[in-house]
Amino acid sequence: MSRFTDSDFLRYTLDNPTGISEPSQRQLADGSLLTVSASGIMTVEPANPTRALDLVLSCGVHGNETAPMELVRDMVTDLLDGTLIPGVRLLVLIGNPVAANISQRFEQVNMNRLFSGNHMNHDCWEARRAAELEAAVSTFFSQGGEGRERCHYDLHTAIRGSEYEKFAVHPYTAGAPYHAEQLGFLAACGINAVLFSSKPSTTFSYASSNLHGAHAFTLELGKVYPFGQNDLGRFALINQALRQLIVTGTFQQATWQQQLICFDVCHELLKESDDFRLTIADDVNNFATFHQGDQVSTSSAGDYHAQHNGEAIVFPNANVPIGGRAALMLSVIDPAQIPIQHN
Ligand SMILES: [Zn+2]
Structure with a gap:
Protein backbone atom coordinates (compact mmCIF):
# COMPACT_ATOMS: atom_id res chain seq x y z
CA MET A 1 0.00 0.00 0.00
CA GLN A 259 -35.05 13.87 -26.63
CA LEU A 260 -36.10 11.79 -23.64
CA ILE A 261 -38.57 8.95 -24.00
CA CYS A 262 -40.26 8.88 -20.60
CA PHE A 263 -41.40 5.68 -18.91
CA ASP A 264 -43.49 4.93 -15.86
CA VAL A 265 -43.51 1.55 -14.13
CA CYS A 266 -46.84 -0.12 -14.84
CA HIS A 267 -46.07 -3.47 -13.20
CA GLU A 268 -43.35 -4.97 -11.05
CA LEU A 269 -42.75 -8.58 -11.98
CA LEU A 270 -41.88 -10.50 -8.80
CA LYS A 271 -40.44 -13.98 -8.56
CA GLU A 272 -43.15 -15.50 -6.44
CA SER A 273 -42.10 -19.13 -6.54
CA ASP A 274 -39.15 -21.39 -7.33
CA ASP A 275 -40.53 -22.43 -10.69
CA PHE A 276 -40.83 -18.84 -11.90
CA ARG A 277 -39.34 -18.24 -15.31
CA LEU A 278 -39.39 -15.55 -17.93
CA THR A 279 -40.87 -16.79 -21.20
CA ILE A 280 -38.99 -14.25 -23.31
CA ALA A 281 -35.61 -14.55 -25.05
CA ASP A 282 -32.64 -14.56 -22.67
CA ASP A 283 -30.98 -11.79 -24.63
CA VAL A 284 -34.02 -9.53 -24.89
CA ASN A 285 -33.04 -5.86 -24.93
CA ASN A 286 -33.94 -3.47 -22.17
CA PHE A 287 -37.03 -1.53 -23.32
CA ALA A 288 -38.08 -4.25 -25.77
CA THR A 289 -41.84 -3.92 -26.24
CA PHE A 290 -44.74 -6.37 -26.23
CA HIS A 291 -48.23 -6.55 -27.62
CA GLN A 292 -51.16 -6.75 -25.27
CA GLY A 293 -51.56 -10.37 -24.19
CA ASP A 294 -47.97 -11.48 -24.94
CA GLN A 295 -46.76 -13.83 -22.24
CA VAL A 296 -43.76 -12.55 -20.29
CA SER A 297 -43.44 -14.99 -17.39
CA THR A 298 -44.88 -18.16 -15.94
CA SER A 299 -44.91 -19.84 -12.55
CA SER A 300 -47.19 -21.98 -10.39
CA ALA A 301 -48.25 -18.72 -8.75
CA GLY A 302 -49.52 -17.42 -12.09
CA ASP A 303 -48.49 -16.14 -15.51
CA TYR A 304 -47.95 -12.56 -16.55
CA HIS A 305 -49.11 -11.19 -19.89
CA ALA A 306 -48.48 -7.68 -21.19
CA GLN A 307 -51.47 -5.56 -20.33
CA HIS A 308 -51.25 -3.10 -23.20
CA ASN A 309 -49.64 -2.64 -26.61
CA GLY A 310 -46.18 -1.15 -26.39
CA GLU A 311 -45.57 -2.32 -22.83
CA ALA A 312 -41.79 -2.42 -22.35
CA ILE A 313 -39.52 -4.51 -20.14
CA VAL A 314 -36.38 -3.43 -18.30
CA PHE A 315 -33.85 -5.24 -16.07
CA PRO A 316 -35.24 -8.75 -16.69
CA ASN A 317 -33.52 -11.26 -14.41
CA ALA A 318 -35.15 -14.48 -13.21
CA ASN A 319 -32.04 -15.33 -11.17
CA VAL A 320 -33.15 -13.45 -8.07
CA PRO A 321 -34.27 -14.76 -4.66
CA ILE A 322 -37.94 -15.62 -4.10
CA GLY A 323 -39.79 -12.36 -3.59
CA GLY A 324 -37.15 -10.49 -5.61
CA ARG A 325 -37.83 -8.33 -8.63
CA ALA A 326 -37.52 -10.24 -11.90
CA ALA A 327 -38.29 -7.30 -14.21
CA LEU A 328 -40.05 -3.99 -14.42
CA MET A 329 -42.82 -3.50 -16.96
CA LEU A 330 -43.14 0.02 -18.31
CA SER A 331 -45.47 2.31 -20.17
CA VAL A 332 -44.44 5.33 -22.18
CA ILE A 333 -45.77 8.58 -20.78
CA ASP A 334 -46.35 11.91 -22.47
CA PRO A 335 -43.74 14.46 -21.26
CA ALA A 336 -46.58 16.99 -20.99
CA GLN A 337 -48.12 14.82 -18.24
CA ILE A 338 -45.00 14.78 -16.05
CA PRO A 339 -45.16 16.99 -12.94
CA ILE A 340 -42.31 19.48 -13.33
CA GLN A 341 -40.72 22.12 -11.15
CA HIS A 342 -38.93 24.82 -13.13
CA ASN A 343 -36.09 25.87 -10.82
ZN1 LIG B 1 -24.27 -1.26 -13.15
Whole structure:
Protein backbone atom coordinates (compact mmCIF):
# COMPACT_ATOMS: atom_id res chain seq x y z
CA MET A 1 0.00 0.00 0.00
CA SER A 2 1.15 3.52 -0.71
CA ARG A 3 -0.01 7.11 -0.77
CA PHE A 4 -1.55 8.59 -3.91
CA THR A 5 1.26 10.53 -5.54
CA ASP A 6 0.92 10.02 -9.30
CA SER A 7 -1.96 10.99 -11.59
CA ASP A 8 -3.84 7.73 -12.26
CA PHE A 9 -6.53 7.54 -9.59
CA LEU A 10 -8.05 4.39 -11.11
CA ARG A 11 -4.74 2.50 -11.14
CA TYR A 12 -4.06 3.61 -7.56
CA THR A 13 -7.52 2.44 -6.47
CA LEU A 14 -7.18 -0.94 -8.19
CA ASP A 15 -3.72 -1.38 -6.64
CA ASN A 16 -5.17 -0.62 -3.17
CA PRO A 17 -8.69 -2.05 -3.43
CA THR A 18 -9.50 -2.56 0.23
CA GLY A 19 -7.64 0.33 1.83
CA ILE A 20 -4.78 2.81 1.57
CA SER A 21 -1.80 3.26 3.86
CA GLU A 22 -2.67 6.84 4.70
CA PRO A 23 -4.81 9.66 3.33
CA SER A 24 -3.10 12.10 1.01
CA GLN A 25 -3.80 15.70 0.12
CA ARG A 26 -2.52 17.72 -2.80
CA GLN A 27 -2.94 21.34 -3.72
CA LEU A 28 -3.88 21.89 -7.35
CA ALA A 29 -2.35 24.66 -9.47
CA ASP A 30 -5.20 27.08 -8.72
CA GLY A 31 -5.09 26.37 -4.98
CA SER A 32 -7.94 23.84 -4.87
CA LEU A 33 -7.43 20.93 -2.47
CA LEU A 34 -7.67 17.32 -3.61
CA THR A 35 -7.90 14.71 -0.86
CA VAL A 36 -7.83 10.93 -1.16
CA SER A 37 -9.25 9.72 2.14
CA ALA A 38 -9.73 6.00 1.39
CA SER A 39 -9.53 3.57 -1.49
CA GLY A 40 -11.47 5.04 -4.41
CA ILE A 41 -12.71 8.02 -2.37
CA MET A 42 -11.53 11.47 -3.41
CA THR A 43 -12.83 14.96 -2.62
CA VAL A 44 -11.98 18.26 -4.26
CA GLU A 45 -12.56 21.60 -2.53
CA PRO A 46 -12.41 24.38 -5.13
CA ALA A 47 -10.30 27.45 -4.43
CA ASN A 48 -12.58 29.63 -6.55
CA PRO A 49 -16.15 28.27 -6.44
CA THR A 50 -18.38 29.03 -9.41
CA ARG A 51 -21.63 27.68 -7.92
CA ALA A 52 -22.80 26.50 -4.48
CA LEU A 53 -23.03 22.94 -5.74
CA ASP A 54 -21.87 19.68 -4.13
CA LEU A 55 -21.40 17.08 -6.86
CA VAL A 56 -20.93 13.33 -6.39
CA LEU A 57 -19.70 11.29 -9.34
CA SER A 58 -19.65 7.57 -8.67
CA CYS A 59 -18.62 4.78 -10.99
CA GLY A 60 -17.71 1.11 -10.76
CA VAL A 61 -20.43 0.26 -8.24
CA HIS A 62 -20.52 -2.78 -10.50
CA GLY A 63 -16.91 -3.84 -10.90
CA ASN A 64 -17.00 -4.83 -14.57
CA GLU A 65 -18.53 -1.54 -15.76
CA THR A 66 -15.24 -0.06 -16.81
CA ALA A 67 -16.00 2.85 -19.16
CA PRO A 68 -17.31 5.22 -16.47
CA MET A 69 -14.23 4.41 -14.36
CA GLU A 70 -12.01 5.39 -17.29
CA LEU A 71 -13.96 8.61 -17.86
CA VAL A 72 -13.64 9.58 -14.20
CA ARG A 73 -9.97 8.57 -14.13
CA ASP A 74 -9.29 10.99 -17.00
CA MET A 75 -11.18 13.79 -15.24
CA VAL A 76 -9.05 13.34 -12.12
CA THR A 77 -5.86 13.30 -14.20
CA ASP A 78 -6.96 16.57 -15.81
CA LEU A 79 -7.74 18.10 -12.40
CA LEU A 80 -4.26 17.17 -11.25
CA ASP A 81 -2.48 18.62 -14.26
CA GLY A 82 -4.54 21.82 -14.25
CA THR A 83 -6.44 21.15 -17.49
CA LEU A 84 -9.69 21.04 -15.49
CA ILE A 85 -10.09 23.80 -12.89
CA PRO A 86 -12.77 22.83 -10.38
CA GLY A 87 -15.52 25.33 -9.55
CA VAL A 88 -17.77 23.07 -7.47
CA ARG A 89 -17.22 20.76 -4.52
CA LEU A 90 -16.65 17.29 -5.91
CA LEU A 91 -16.69 13.78 -4.48
CA VAL A 92 -15.37 11.07 -6.80
CA LEU A 93 -16.08 7.44 -5.92
CA ILE A 94 -14.77 4.29 -7.59
CA GLY A 95 -17.27 1.90 -6.10
CA ASN A 96 -16.10 -1.67 -6.18
CA PRO A 97 -12.36 -2.07 -6.93
CA VAL A 98 -12.32 -5.61 -5.51
CA ALA A 99 -14.84 -6.73 -8.13
CA ALA A 100 -13.11 -4.63 -10.81
CA ASN A 101 -9.87 -6.50 -10.16
CA ILE A 102 -11.60 -9.81 -10.91
CA SER A 103 -13.60 -8.34 -13.84
CA GLN A 104 -16.87 -9.19 -12.11
CA ARG A 105 -20.04 -7.25 -11.44
CA PHE A 106 -19.59 -8.04 -7.73
CA GLU A 107 -17.64 -10.41 -5.52
CA GLN A 108 -20.53 -11.72 -3.37
CA VAL A 109 -23.57 -9.44 -3.49
CA ASN A 110 -24.88 -6.86 -5.98
CA MET A 111 -23.75 -3.68 -4.22
CA ASN A 112 -26.43 -1.53 -5.81
CA ARG A 113 -28.99 -3.34 -3.63
CA LEU A 114 -27.17 -2.53 -0.38
CA PHE A 115 -27.64 1.21 0.11
CA SER A 116 -30.09 3.04 2.37
CA GLY A 117 -28.68 0.91 5.18
CA ASN A 118 -29.46 -2.46 3.60
CA HIS A 119 -25.74 -3.27 3.96
CA MET A 120 -26.51 -3.95 7.63
CA ASN A 121 -28.42 -7.07 6.57
CA HIS A 122 -25.35 -8.61 4.95
CA ASP A 123 -21.83 -9.57 5.96
CA CYS A 124 -19.50 -9.44 2.97
CA TRP A 125 -17.10 -7.12 1.15
CA GLU A 126 -19.86 -5.33 -0.75
CA ALA A 127 -21.78 -4.65 2.47
CA ARG A 128 -18.73 -3.09 4.13
CA ARG A 129 -17.97 -1.10 1.02
CA ALA A 130 -21.56 0.16 0.60
CA ALA A 131 -21.46 1.35 4.21
CA GLU A 132 -18.16 3.12 3.55
CA LEU A 133 -19.46 4.79 0.38
CA GLU A 134 -22.72 5.82 2.03
CA ALA A 135 -20.72 7.36 4.92
CA ALA A 136 -18.44 9.19 2.46
CA VAL A 137 -21.47 10.74 0.75
CA SER A 138 -23.01 11.75 4.10
CA THR A 139 -19.76 13.35 5.24
CA PHE A 140 -19.32 15.16 1.93
CA PHE A 141 -22.81 16.64 1.91
CA SER A 142 -22.79 17.52 5.61
CA GLN A 143 -19.42 19.27 5.29
CA GLY A 144 -20.85 21.31 2.41
CA GLY A 145 -23.71 22.28 4.69
CA GLU A 146 -27.41 22.99 4.23
CA GLY A 147 -28.78 25.28 1.55
CA ARG A 148 -26.43 24.15 -1.19
CA GLU A 149 -27.46 22.29 -4.31
CA ARG A 150 -26.64 18.59 -4.21
CA CYS A 151 -26.22 16.22 -7.16
CA HIS A 152 -25.19 12.61 -7.50
CA TYR A 153 -24.70 10.89 -10.85
CA ASP A 154 -24.03 7.17 -10.46
CA LEU A 155 -22.49 6.01 -13.73
CA HIS A 156 -23.05 2.49 -15.06
CA THR A 157 -22.89 0.42 -18.22
CA ALA A 158 -24.97 -2.69 -18.93
CA ILE A 159 -24.34 -6.23 -20.13
CA ARG A 160 -27.74 -6.44 -21.75
CA GLY A 161 -28.46 -4.57 -24.98
CA SER A 162 -30.91 -1.72 -24.87
CA GLU A 163 -33.37 -0.14 -27.27
CA TYR A 164 -32.02 3.14 -25.89
CA GLU A 165 -28.24 3.16 -25.60
CA LYS A 166 -28.19 5.61 -22.70
CA PHE A 167 -30.92 5.84 -20.12
CA ALA A 168 -31.48 7.23 -16.65
CA VAL A 169 -33.31 5.78 -13.67
CA HIS A 170 -34.95 8.60 -11.74
CA PRO A 171 -35.35 7.77 -8.05
CA TYR A 172 -38.81 7.67 -6.50
CA THR A 173 -39.75 11.14 -5.24
CA ALA A 174 -42.92 10.31 -3.26
CA GLY A 175 -44.95 12.66 -5.42
CA ALA A 176 -42.48 15.57 -5.45
CA PRO A 177 -42.24 17.10 -8.93
CA TYR A 178 -39.25 16.47 -11.19
CA HIS A 179 -36.74 19.18 -12.05
CA ALA A 180 -36.74 20.64 -15.55
CA GLU A 181 -33.06 21.64 -15.31
CA GLN A 182 -32.03 18.09 -14.42
CA LEU A 183 -34.07 16.56 -17.23
CA GLY A 184 -32.60 19.12 -19.64
CA PHE A 185 -29.14 18.18 -18.40
CA LEU A 186 -29.79 14.46 -18.95
CA ALA A 187 -30.82 15.24 -22.53
CA ALA A 188 -27.65 17.31 -23.02
CA CYS A 189 -25.65 14.32 -21.72
CA GLY A 190 -27.01 12.23 -24.59
CA ILE A 191 -29.45 10.24 -22.46
CA ASN A 192 -32.25 8.83 -24.63
CA ALA A 193 -34.76 7.61 -22.08
CA VAL A 194 -35.69 8.09 -18.46
CA LEU A 195 -37.48 5.66 -16.19
CA PHE A 196 -39.37 7.23 -13.29
CA SER A 197 -39.25 4.85 -10.32
CA SER A 198 -42.50 4.06 -8.56
CA LYS A 199 -41.16 3.15 -5.12
CA PRO A 200 -38.15 3.44 -2.81
CA SER A 201 -35.17 1.23 -3.57
CA THR A 202 -31.78 0.25 -2.17
CA THR A 203 -29.74 1.81 -4.98
CA PHE A 204 -26.97 4.32 -4.40
CA SER A 205 -28.77 7.12 -6.25
CA TYR A 206 -32.01 6.61 -4.34
CA ALA A 207 -30.11 6.86 -1.04
CA SER A 208 -28.58 10.21 -2.05
CA SER A 209 -31.94 11.49 -3.21
CA ASN A 210 -33.88 10.32 -0.18
CA LEU A 211 -31.33 10.87 2.60
CA HIS A 212 -29.68 14.05 1.34
CA GLY A 213 -32.19 15.71 -0.99
CA ALA A 214 -29.77 15.39 -3.90
CA HIS A 215 -30.73 15.37 -7.54
CA ALA A 216 -29.57 11.81 -8.07
CA PHE A 217 -29.71 9.43 -10.99
CA THR A 218 -28.50 6.01 -12.01
CA LEU A 219 -27.16 6.55 -15.52
CA GLU A 220 -26.81 3.55 -17.83
CA LEU A 221 -24.43 4.65 -20.55
CA GLY A 222 -24.01 1.71 -22.93
CA LYS A 223 -22.38 -1.67 -23.11
CA VAL A 224 -19.85 -3.32 -20.82
CA TYR A 225 -16.33 -3.87 -22.17
CA PRO A 226 -13.08 -4.76 -20.37
CA PHE A 227 -10.67 -2.04 -19.28
CA GLY A 228 -8.86 -0.52 -22.24
CA GLN A 229 -11.45 -1.71 -24.79
CA ASN A 230 -13.97 1.10 -24.38
CA ASP A 231 -14.58 3.61 -27.14
CA LEU A 232 -14.70 6.66 -24.89
CA GLY A 233 -15.89 8.67 -27.91
CA ARG A 234 -19.31 7.10 -27.32
CA PHE A 235 -19.42 9.03 -24.05
CA ALA A 236 -18.38 12.38 -25.53
CA LEU A 237 -21.58 14.24 -24.70
CA ILE A 238 -21.79 13.23 -21.06
CA ASN A 239 -18.05 13.60 -20.61
CA GLN A 240 -18.16 17.14 -21.92
CA ALA A 241 -21.30 18.04 -19.93
CA LEU A 242 -19.88 16.70 -16.65
CA ARG A 243 -16.59 18.51 -17.21
CA GLN A 244 -18.43 21.76 -17.84
CA LEU A 245 -20.44 21.17 -14.67
CA ILE A 246 -17.26 20.60 -12.64
CA VAL A 247 -15.66 23.79 -13.96
CA THR A 248 -18.51 26.28 -14.32
CA GLY A 249 -21.26 24.77 -12.19
CA THR A 250 -23.70 25.09 -15.09
CA PHE A 251 -25.98 22.33 -16.29
CA GLN A 252 -25.92 22.16 -20.08
CA GLN A 253 -29.43 22.01 -21.46
CA ALA A 254 -31.17 20.26 -24.31
CA THR A 255 -34.87 19.95 -25.04
CA TRP A 256 -35.73 16.97 -22.88
CA GLN A 257 -39.37 16.85 -24.01
CA GLN A 258 -38.11 15.96 -27.48
CA GLN A 259 -35.05 13.87 -26.63
CA LEU A 260 -36.10 11.79 -23.64
CA ILE A 261 -38.57 8.95 -24.00
CA CYS A 262 -40.26 8.88 -20.60
CA PHE A 263 -41.40 5.68 -18.91
CA ASP A 264 -43.49 4.93 -15.86
CA VAL A 265 -43.51 1.55 -14.13
CA CYS A 266 -46.84 -0.12 -14.84
CA HIS A 267 -46.07 -3.47 -13.20
CA GLU A 268 -43.35 -4.97 -11.05
CA LEU A 269 -42.75 -8.58 -11.98
CA LEU A 270 -41.88 -10.50 -8.80
CA LYS A 271 -40.44 -13.98 -8.56
CA GLU A 272 -43.15 -15.50 -6.44
CA SER A 273 -42.10 -19.13 -6.54
CA ASP A 274 -39.15 -21.39 -7.33
CA ASP A 275 -40.53 -22.43 -10.69
CA PHE A 276 -40.83 -18.84 -11.90
CA ARG A 277 -39.34 -18.24 -15.31
CA LEU A 278 -39.39 -15.55 -17.93
CA THR A 279 -40.87 -16.79 -21.20
CA ILE A 280 -38.99 -14.25 -23.31
CA ALA A 281 -35.61 -14.55 -25.05
CA ASP A 282 -32.64 -14.56 -22.67
CA ASP A 283 -30.98 -11.79 -24.63
CA VAL A 284 -34.02 -9.53 -24.89
CA ASN A 285 -33.04 -5.86 -24.93
CA ASN A 286 -33.94 -3.47 -22.17
CA PHE A 287 -37.03 -1.53 -23.32
CA ALA A 288 -38.08 -4.25 -25.77
CA THR A 289 -41.84 -3.92 -26.24
CA PHE A 290 -44.74 -6.37 -26.23
CA HIS A 291 -48.23 -6.55 -27.62
CA GLN A 292 -51.16 -6.75 -25.27
CA GLY A 293 -51.56 -10.37 -24.19
CA ASP A 294 -47.97 -11.48 -24.94
CA GLN A 295 -46.76 -13.83 -22.24
CA VAL A 296 -43.76 -12.55 -20.29
CA SER A 297 -43.44 -14.99 -17.39
CA THR A 298 -44.88 -18.16 -15.94
CA SER A 299 -44.91 -19.84 -12.55
CA SER A 300 -47.19 -21.98 -10.39
CA ALA A 301 -48.25 -18.72 -8.75
CA GLY A 302 -49.52 -17.42 -12.09
CA ASP A 303 -48.49 -16.14 -15.51
CA TYR A 304 -47.95 -12.56 -16.55
CA HIS A 305 -49.11 -11.19 -19.89
CA ALA A 306 -48.48 -7.68 -21.19
CA GLN A 307 -51.47 -5.56 -20.33
CA HIS A 308 -51.25 -3.10 -23.20
CA ASN A 309 -49.64 -2.64 -26.61
CA GLY A 310 -46.18 -1.15 -26.39
CA GLU A 311 -45.57 -2.32 -22.83
CA ALA A 312 -41.79 -2.42 -22.35
CA ILE A 313 -39.52 -4.51 -20.14
CA VAL A 314 -36.38 -3.43 -18.30
CA PHE A 315 -33.85 -5.24 -16.07
CA PRO A 316 -35.24 -8.75 -16.69
CA ASN A 317 -33.52 -11.26 -14.41
CA ALA A 318 -35.15 -14.48 -13.21
CA ASN A 319 -32.04 -15.33 -11.17
CA VAL A 320 -33.15 -13.45 -8.07
CA PRO A 321 -34.27 -14.76 -4.66
CA ILE A 322 -37.94 -15.62 -4.10
CA GLY A 323 -39.79 -12.36 -3.59
CA GLY A 324 -37.15 -10.49 -5.61
CA ARG A 325 -37.83 -8.33 -8.63
CA ALA A 326 -37.52 -10.24 -11.90
CA ALA A 327 -38.29 -7.30 -14.21
CA LEU A 328 -40.05 -3.99 -14.42
CA MET A 329 -42.82 -3.50 -16.96
CA LEU A 330 -43.14 0.02 -18.31
CA SER A 331 -45.47 2.31 -20.17
CA VAL A 332 -44.44 5.33 -22.18
CA ILE A 333 -45.77 8.58 -20.78
CA ASP A 334 -46.35 11.91 -22.47
CA PRO A 335 -43.74 14.46 -21.26
CA ALA A 336 -46.58 16.99 -20.99
CA GLN A 337 -48.12 14.82 -18.24
CA ILE A 338 -45.00 14.78 -16.05
CA PRO A 339 -45.16 16.99 -12.94
CA ILE A 340 -42.31 19.48 -13.33
CA GLN A 341 -40.72 22.12 -11.15
CA HIS A 342 -38.93 24.82 -13.13
CA ASN A 343 -36.09 25.87 -10.82
ZN1 LIG B 1 -24.27 -1.26 -13.15
